[in-house]
Amino acid sequence: KERNSKSNVKPKACRPIILQRKHTVLNNSASVKQSDGYISRRKSNVFEEGANTICGIEQINQNTNNNASVKQSIVKYEQSELSASQPWCPTHNETGSQAPQIKNETEHINLIQEQCNVVASSCKQSILQGPQNSTNNIMTKQEPGFSNNFSTQTLPFHIQGMKPMFQNIPVQGFQLRGLNSNNQSAVQEVPVQNHFQMHGNTEHYSYQHYEAASDIQHSYNNIQVPGYYQQPIQPSSMHSGHLVAQPRQDHFQNTMSVGMTPNTHYQVHGFRTPGKFHDQAVDDSLTNITWLGRMGVNNFMPVPLERERKVFERDEKRGRPPYSYMALIQFAINSSSAGRMTLRQIYQWIEEKFPYFISAKPGWKNSIRHNLSLHDIFVRQVTTGSKASYWTLRSDLNIRPLTLDSVRGTSQHSFQESPNNHETTWSLQTVAQGQKPILPRLPPRPYILLPVPLINNETNEKEFSPNVQTSTFFNSTPISSQYGDRENRRSSSQECSLLADSGFVSDISVFTPSTHGRNFLGCLISRLERQFLNSDCSPMLSQTRVTSGTKRSTKKSRKEPLKTLHDSFNSSVNFEKNEVAAQSKYPSSPSSASQLLHCKPSYKKDKHKSPKLMTEESFNEILEDLGSPFKSCLARGPDVDSMMSPRSDPASRKRRCSWGSPESSKEFQHRSKTEREVTPSSRCIRRVKSCVGDLRQNYADMQQKNLTQLPTSTPLNKNKWQKTKRCNDMDLEDSKENMLQCFQNTTKQRDDQWCNDKSDEIGEHSIPSPIPSSSKNPAFDFFHDLIGSVFKTPDKPSHFESLTPERVPLADITHQHKDTNDINVESSAVSESIAPPNPSLLSPKYEPLDTSFSKLLDISGGSGTFSRHNQFSDVPDLSLSWSNFSHF
DNA sequence: CTATGTAAACAAC
């Protein structure tokens, strides 16, 4: 819009390549060397190309001595006139490309083919010219260890003629086909790591955001999927006055880097997820590059993966439209002139447009209703005087109305009904054609833990005092619910689930930015520890009692769900008693135990005969484990030895990879290069995660020894673990041993040592509690202590200094923020109550970074992210932002 | 962990 209004010229458009994420083909299967040399092991995303995807590379079994640098190939991307309905496409001039005008499709195809060949041959050549002496075979190890044998080589190219942000999209991955150590042919997908996560809404990203994001590693995640729910950006979280600025071109001209081993036998194919498969025989010739020549706009299909093929064939057989129910409902409602529809009309519309549903299982209507209720964007409009109730779309959503036409593209290409009944072949190309590109989602920010005040049942006041009884806390703190309130439905509650698979308080939820305002794990652990460490107790069980299994027989009465932590806790403490009570109250409801036995295939499969409660001993052990590192992490100074940066500690990386490496975590990836070193906060996070990994292993071990069996919904077992983490027995044992050793021998000792030293030093109890002692302003006290401890003069100043290269004098910060006069105190009572901290209380020697520190402080979600409301209505949202501390 | 699909209990009409 901005562009058009300025130039008053209708922009020429080029069609962006639009891709859809379909599957994670191989979890943690391949390493990708990013431009900063950092190796990521994140999931490999496989994409489905829209109009054109290019690049096929084929490695020939041939070594050369040539070590020439990798050549860069440029592919001029298709330029064509599109309708003004796609004004987001860049103009010819803006992109600076010299793309030719395409006259017809044949010419276009030829051009693309030619360009592909250019790219392919160049890449091929560069591969051939790679380092010579390596004797590694790419498949000497199956994933995940496979990547450890990789060297990397960069294959830069980009496509011109596209909006910059799309320039590095074209190839999402390669398929490496080679020989394993047994000389058997094998296939490996290698993802291409792009820098930006394409997600979210278009209009609200400022130039600054791009600036900020440019040095942060982003993974290419997603291009808009038809029907995908575009989450709205709350107006309050937008930067006012910032329109869409074109990102600087150089932010997006990142080369792609693919980890691969030179001098080995492999083919590299651009690969894709299924669109329309051509079941032509895969050309397995290792020296054949002619397949490129067969590629056309509608005929780009290198080697479909077996699994993808299955998935797609399944969907295709079902003739099911590739839209979610949510999208379908939006289509329907948007199709009506009144912008509203009754449920029945929605049914009818969907059946009319998608005949599949006429003969589908009747359950789809249930799902429609479910979706209507589930998603906030659907609002029921009750008309007075009439019984009719209409479903409308929430008007305050700043999203483009989703219509079927908009996702179908031109009608002639939309989808062709096959002769068979309702089988429909979807041309995903044209589905994608109508899609509007979307801009990157801003990265999550670093965050810190904050205490959550507890509700005193008697006074009904929030307090931080440690003498609040656990029961008080439990009684007052509701269990997160999928339907806690309309604003915090499913997603947020899932995100905030309190209890992990392992049966105790969830580790992860504490550390996700979006749950920062609801972090009471610290409080919880602390209280549990204080109150129950030496008493008879069982661990809390699942978030809610197991009330249904996979197959529920009809007409079973339902047990009351557990509403609060108190319920949950009591339920677990008095498990057997409650079972008896529940049985008498709900005779037709199966007992938890019987459900576990009869309704959980996984339990049966793993021969978990009966659920047993955890022993007090094991519980205490876990509590202790969980509590100690959690707290000491907060209090400790930097410790680069025990939590060395994975980059500088290959052994550590290897050790952790099988368990979900810290460096694959979002927190880690989204940190900029400099920040990615071990900072106190990152160390804290990673340590806790590491500890949780240990705890889970403990659980697994205990389960194997039949010591305990938690009646949780998802039993933790070796098989599942392996499936998830894709590690074999060796890895599992290896990791277990390594982690345990690392944790027990190193970390714990160091913890203890450190805590003892600190204890002497500060003359208080050995481990500073995350719970603030009572004071006038406990929230601030804690906050201050936390920051103070995080940035405290370290035991090893050299490390600390080396990890924080930039420091600004505190005075500068203070001055700067005074000048801004940017006091933006939220309505949150807690925020308001926080007094200005006393700078002198901070370490005089080491001031925090201005940037990272402000990021630490600014945990409110920030612009462009979705700040979810507090899950728990009676717990104030402790979101704090730097602006709250301007006087700081 | 998130998003989605599915089944089903249940209430109100």
Add this chain to the structure above:
DNA sequence: GTTGTTTACATAG
């Protein structure tokens, strides 16, 4: 029986 809400579980990513 329909509509709407909510809980639960499964699966894919």
